[in-house]
Amino acid sequence: MKLRRFAVSIVLFAAAAISAAPAAEAGQTSLRAADPSVLRVGSVYVGVQSVGDGIVVRQAASPDGLASAPAREIWSAEGSDVWAPEIVVDGGRFYVYFAAGAGNLRRMYVISSVSADRGYTTNPIQLALPDGKWAIDGTLFTFNGQRWFVWSGWAGDTNGEQNLYIARMSTxxxxxxxxxxxxxxxxxxxxxxxxxxxxxxxxxxxxxxxQLHVVYSANGSWSDQYCLADLRLRAGGDPAFVWDWYKSNGCLFGSNRATMMAGWDPTLHANGPGHHSFVLLNGDIATSPPAGPTFPLVYHAVPKGTPYSWTNRYWYTGTFCWWGSTTYSRANVPSANTNTGWGLKFFE
Incomplete structure (x- = not known):
């Protein structure tokens, strides 16, 4: 749960965000931070990051260059305690979604602008997500002409379990x-x-x-068991119907062999990789890469050999590619037990 992640003071987090890293290993950048959200606009890479009670934007000519790029603040509010901003483009306008609020009152908000790094609305809109429960890590996308919002949240008013939810969006x-x-x-x-x-x-x-995929982070972010896993929507499936989704049979990107899906290897240099960002043109899934080559990936992790803690997380750059004929299986469900299609391979 991310409440514990931000138990460190805002001052400590802000200071850590600009501190230098030790010698980099396999994609480790110098930026000590978490929850990267990165997209490409033309030839420019844009990343957003939470820093205490605000949000900053960085722009660079490459994903690696974001770590040393100037950070421009686009929004802040005293005591807001911002978590995991996500930047997307819709209709030529930039939207940054983020979670804020104390304890059980944490909800999703959004600001927007016609420019990636300035001019954002000063008064965030709170998303009226169905049922109005605790919500974090939300992002917008369009699939088959319909806007959707996907996020992590609670079924009720307590934190017994964080699930993934989806809802339609009219705007x-x-x-x-x-x-x-x-x-x-x-x-x-x-x-x-x-x-x-x-x-x-x-x-x-x-x-x-x-076919649609939702790649998510599993296990507690406070441990090196944090990893990436995949949900694949069956061909012709309904994103709102849970049994049309097939889950990978283990982590696809993680640092512990025991939890990896068969045929996938653990990382060599990064501990607990998670909360990644597919670096897509305008963040649009219509620009998702074809089969064959590798494409940019940004994620956070802790360098192996370093104590695992939230304050020791860095942004990492890596790559991913599609992996064909990948079967996901399940049991005791009211529909087909297996589904074969594209999976993903991740590389440090």
């Missing part, structure tokens, strides 16, 4: 209809570290067959 700021659960942390490999058990940080991409 980038207006949810419509109910929320639908699409994943719960119920597999043994995503329940190694709990209190609570988590599915969080969903990031959306479309595979070469046009």
């Amino acid at each position: 980038p700021t207006t949810p419509t209809g109910p929320r639908y659960i699409i994943s719960q942390p119920r597999e043994s490999w995503e329940r190694v570290v709990g209190d609570p058990y988590v599915n969080e940080a969903p990031e959306v991409i479309k595979d070469p067959n046009g």
Whole structure:
């Protein structure tokens, strides 16, 4: 759960965010920070980051260059305690979604601008997400002509479990209809570290067959068991119907062999990789990469050999590619037990 993540003081976090890293290993940048959200606009890479009670934007000519790029503040409010901002583009306008609020009152908000690094609205809009429960890590995407919002949240008013939910959006700021659960942390490999058990940080991409994927982080972010796993929507499936989603049978990017899906290897240099960002043109899943080459990835992790803690997380750059003929299996469900399609491979 991310409440513990921010138990450190805002002052300590802000200072750590600009401190220099030790000698980099395999994609480790010099930026000590978490929860990267990065997209490409033309030839410029844009990343947003929370710093205490505000949000900053960085721009650079490469994902690696973001770490040393100047940080321009685009929004702040005293005591807001911002978590995990996500930047997207819709209709030529930039939207930054973020979670804020104390304790059980944490909710999703959004600001927007016509420019990536300035001119954002000063009064955030609170998203009226269905049921009005605790919510974090939300992001907007469009699939088959329909806007959707996916986030991590609670079923009720307590933090016994963080699930992934999805809801339709009529505009980038207006949810419509109910929320639908699409994943719960119920597999043994995503329940190694709990209190609570988590599915969080969903990031959306479309595979070469046009099928939708939600790649998310599992296990507690306060441990090196943090990892990435995949949800794949069956061909022709309904994003709002939970049994149309198939979950990978283990972590696809993680640092512990015991929780990895068969055929996937653990990391060599980065501990607990998680909360990633697919670096897509305008952040648009319609620009998702084809099969074959590798494409940029940004994620956070802790260098191996370093004590695992939130304050020791850095932004890392890596790559990913599509991996064909990947079967995800399940049991005791009211629909097909297996689904074969594209999976993903991640590289440090």
